[in-house]
Amino acid sequence: MALLAVRDASVELADRTLWHDLCLELSAGERLVVDGASGSGKTVLLRAIAGLDVFTTGGCEFRGRPRREWSMPAYRAQVMYVPQRAALHPGTVADTLAAPFGFAIHKGKEFKAEAAEDLLTELGRPAELLASPTENLSGGELQSVLLVRALLLEPTVLLLDEVASALDPELADAVERVLIKWSQESERALVWVGHDPASQSRVGTAVLPITGPYPLMARP
């Protein structure tokens, strides 16, 4: 059974249809690359799967159950969107990484600084990054922190939106290695959006091409 499925989905904006009749299935161990020109709605697709944006038609299922049957926090704790960039609350990196463990949905999990240090090291960052204030992070460091924050919460599906776009090639390689290993460790899968064709082919086990946007179809 597929972990995640999107069925007959479309997103219409005020003046255009981004895509329509979009279907995808994601099984454990799969790494799906979403490929499309900029402006084709790759980010909107990931955000809509995460429930941050809405599908105009269609919808998605997680573990065979329609999303509306899931409580949204429970669903998002499993199907986790990692943005290209996000603002972080003032404080240290460790504070930022620990904060989500205070959410009701993550009760029972515990923030472990060693796990965060290990992940940062695997991503090519010094463990001392944990103590630095979030205001001082470079764009690339921010991306590493966002990825670590998501991985520590042990989601089932990661929706990765250009998570290596601000990284040097070596660091981007490290991200790919970590994520490929992560996807093989247990019943997990990921969706990858990224510009670099070489990394697309290294990461992906399948490709979903999206074309568009289209002018809005006239309604009767």
Add this chain to the structure above:
Amino acid sequence: MNSLPISDLQLALAAGLMLVSVALSWRLRLGLGRDIAISTVRMVVQLLLVGLILDWVFSLQNPWLVLGIGLVMTLLAAHSAAGRPRRSYPQLFLDSFVSILVSSLLLTGLVLRGILDVQPWYLPQYLVPILGMVLGNSLTGVSLAVDRFTAGLVTGRAEIEGLLALGATRREAARGPLREALRAGMIPTLNSMAVMGIVSLPGMMTGQILAGAAPQTAVRYQILIMFVIAASTVLGCLLSLELAFRRLFDPRHRLRVDRLITKG
């Protein structure tokens, strides 16, 4: 003892002071000249009219009529509160009205019945001025709180959606902006309480003293009214923020900044 009367000429001299603001606005190109003129004229006309009808209002014996006046005052306060935030949403007027109505009427009623024990409870000489002071402060608090909240949602959108994406409930994700907004709504009241008596002698107390009341009594009234104002402001802010929160985050824990309308 009665207050010294003020003649039309004396009022006109005082109005000349507004020209200072207008001149500064013009010199510094603040573009506030129009707003200052409109506010000035409005205030003068409103107060003169109120002076004309207050005699009649204070003679009212009918509780429904007094409550009706209170309702009109609340509607005007809600309209003013809803007009101020730079970002609005379609039901803002309704939400402001509900929060100001509940907080102000509740607290004013509590004072008139529970603390002062005015007889009859609707005695307009007490109800109208006390409600007016409470409304004025609530509306400032509500408009500041909502303004800060909506601004916080727009500027903090990336952070909030980042938290939602990690499984935060809408309330967990909104905690920061809600706290900031409540703080912003309470600051004017807290500031004025902090300097009261030292820097400022509040209007009501000054008025009572000018009209011949014993300073001891005037001070006690002022303390009482400040407690009522603080309580109704915090209640009004909490209510309006709760309502705004429910409009701007949907039950599926999605941030809906698309419902905000930014004023030009």
